[in-house]
Amino acid sequence: MNFSSRLLEEAVSALSSLPGIGKKSALRLALHLVQDNTGKARKIASTLQELSSGIRKCTVCCNLSDTEVCNICSNPSRSGHRMLCVVESARDVMAIEDTNQFSGKYHVLGGVISPLEGVGPSDLNIGQLQERIVKENIEELIMAISPTIDGETTIYYISRLLRDSGIRISVIARGVSFGGDLEYADELTLGRSIVSRIPYQVQS
Amino acid sequence: MNFSSRLLEEAVSALSSLPGIGKKSALRLALHLVQDNTGKARKIASTLQELSSGIRKCTVCCNLSDTEVCNICSNPSRSGHRMLCVVESARDVMAIEDTNQFSGKYHVLGGVISPLEGVGPSDLNIGQLQERIVKENIEELIMAISPTIDGETTIYYISRLLRDSGIRISVIARGVSFGGDLEYADELTLGRSIVSRIPYQVQS
Incomplete structure (x- = not known):
């Protein structure tokens, strides 16, 4: 990518070091921050600074x-x-x-x-x-x-x-998810859930 | 979400103000930064600070x-x-x-x-x-x-x-994309590309 601004390039490089954020997404985020005039960039910068120094x-x-x-x-x-x-x-x-x-x-x-x-x-x-x-x-x-x-x-x-x-x-109990479709449960989970079945209790 | 840390909560809230980043992604990013020990959070904070004050x-x-x-x-x-x-x-x-x-x-x-x-x-x-x-x-x-x-x-x-x-x-020229499949080109683009066809030149 051809950057006209070194500051922009550095922000993109720093943001793209985050997991799941590639160069293009990082550029989109950085440009969003440049165009924003509500002080988002400063806000993010200060919270991350505090996070890295304060959390334990x-x-x-x-x-x-x-x-x-x-x-x-x-x-x-x-x-x-x-x-x-x-x-x-x-x-x-x-x-x-x-x-x-x-x-x-x-x-x-x-x-x-x-x-x-x-x-x-x-x-x-x-x-x-x-x-x-x-x-x-x-x-x-x-x-x-x-x-x-x-x-x-x-x-x-x-x-x-x-x-x-x-x-x-x-x-913690293992088995099929509530609301899940049996058809889509994996074999291991389904198999185990039959072996470790639990007595059915009528809700009163 | 129940946060045990106010600093973490603030970082998540700031990060989720970015476009395309919801609460869950923001939490993932913030936790990644907390667990990282290469100073990524500081790096991002300082580049965003510089970006917001330096770019024009x-x-x-x-x-x-x-x-x-x-x-x-x-x-x-x-x-x-x-x-x-x-x-x-x-x-x-x-x-x-x-x-x-x-x-x-x-x-x-x-x-x-x-x-x-x-x-x-x-x-x-x-x-x-x-x-x-x-x-x-x-x-x-x-x-x-x-x-x-x-x-x-x-x-x-x-x-x-x-x-x-x-x-x-x-x-700039408009028409079907190079490498694109005609089948997937939208009607308007395809229609216009027929109307504004260009003489074929044999590459020498």
Whole structure:
């Protein structure tokens, strides 16, 4: 691309370093920002600057936070459950929070064990999890981890690690999606959902 | 969405103000920036800051530029053509420059006449164009404007305005695309391309 402006070229190059944004999309975004006169570019620049300097990991659950302890861990009404929901990333915490179905605390692993990508147990926040289990007197871990090979490996690893601790480990239910068409469910999911069928309960 | 971090929420809100980026994509981008440790967020922030404070319009052709006169207008080898390529936006200058088929100067209108969107001739850089024609002794205008209703209106308006000036006005060729399938060409384009057929020349 022939740029008449070095500033524009640099903005395009920086924006196209984002995932899913190619040169052409980056150019469209940059030109939009140049033509905009509501100060969008400055706004984005300042929020990204603040984000990169201000965001940190919660020292308790390793979720993203603005403060040393995140607002879930510091919320008194969240305590007293004696269970932790173990997730892969901060994104998963948000997804579960959006469901309004869990009112306990989380623990963010920061990934899953993946030999192919060189991620071992020591790269994840598993040490902190073990410490929390003792300190917070946890009785159950809900593993809300994606049912992939790496996810299953991680669940297996953690359950082996805690085998002698007497802790209950559960995984979130797997099966066909609500509203999904059986025809389009993959074979593995459909097959497993038949094997692990659940008794039907008449809603009263 | 339930954000555990206000900084993250603000970054997502700022990023989702960009065209074509919804809340979910903005969150994906923001989380990518948080997890990245190569300083991408700072890089993007600083380039956007510089872009918004440094970019301006070339005082000659109204193209985007870092300097008072852009590098096309100040390039001595671009002078002496006595023709100007009139385009709608800086994006079009880049597209034509990428073809390497035009070595003269441009004039960027900054839009097209559009009664529906409330854009009139006075909102475009048509006054500067008239001044340039006299000052630079221009003999031909190549109208490289999109063949839409608004584009045609703009071409018509400018040609009427310059009717008595003796200037030659041409439009870029319209017809079926190279490599395109006739079957998929729209009726108007295909119909017009038959009416305005050109003599076939054997390549020697």
